[in-house]
Amino acid sequence: MKCHVVAVGQRLPAWAEEACADYLKRFPPEARVVVHAVKAEPRSEGRPVAAVMAAEAARLRAACPKGAHLVVLDERGQRCTTEELAQRWARWQQRGDDVALLIGGPDGLDPALREQAHERLRLSDLTLPHALVRVLLLEQLYRAWSIHAGHPYHRA
Template identity: 40%
Template sequence: MIRITVVAVGKLKERFWADACAEYLKRLKAYAKVEVKEIADIDPAKAGGVDAARDREGSAVLAAIPEQSHAILLAIEGKERSSEGLARRLDSLALAGTSDLTFIVGGSDGVSDAVRTRANEQLSFGPITLPHNLARVVLLEQVYRAFKISRGEPYHK
């Protein structure tokens, strides 16, 4: 079974974000083993600036990525894929023997250069800026949709 880790900077503070993520995590259980690792966001004012906070968050993100995992960073400048394109990409990774994937959702100030370097590829949901809480929900929904597409199953809206 495919193993997916979602490494996300920041906690889901509002219940509606947590409920939306929980719903997609429940749906994904039929297709993959999914684990979410939340990384505490660092206050730049307490860390000595944005760069220092991003570096500290980055160290925690890197530590949370399983060693052999294929890491996919969510980034505006990443490759845009349709839902069908994401399904094809996940299928091609599986066909190549990659069964351990990590998706990285950065914090409000982005991610460190070290995290960008570790990422095997970058995925974009388009040129819009999404709050990291919403990006996490969209990611889980799109991964779920990709599994449904790959298996030719109907997707209930």
């Protein structure tokens, strides 16, 4: 299994880039996680938000490997503890297919893309800055892997 984090937005602050790079290098080769950043659609006056989200959804889909198990991060998604995420990680590994976790743009994800997803998760009940979402997701994926692998990173 290869885990793909596919996110709208190409530029992160230096602190977030550094944190993301740190977590990405921690994963072992058999639990590879890669990040794909896709261009955000320009938000111009008078342009419908639905059109913006549809264009970003097309970019997100294009960046996902064919046949990947799609998991969208959405404020209406299912709440999940770290231990439950570790169980999901184990299921994803057992399936053997690539997994793509999708992070939408400032307006969220296109409703059609949300409906096409195999799973919908929420990271928090709070509204989080985009850069922090990437860092938090990568940290939680690493923690989920560490629980599943019996690595001492996670201490309950």
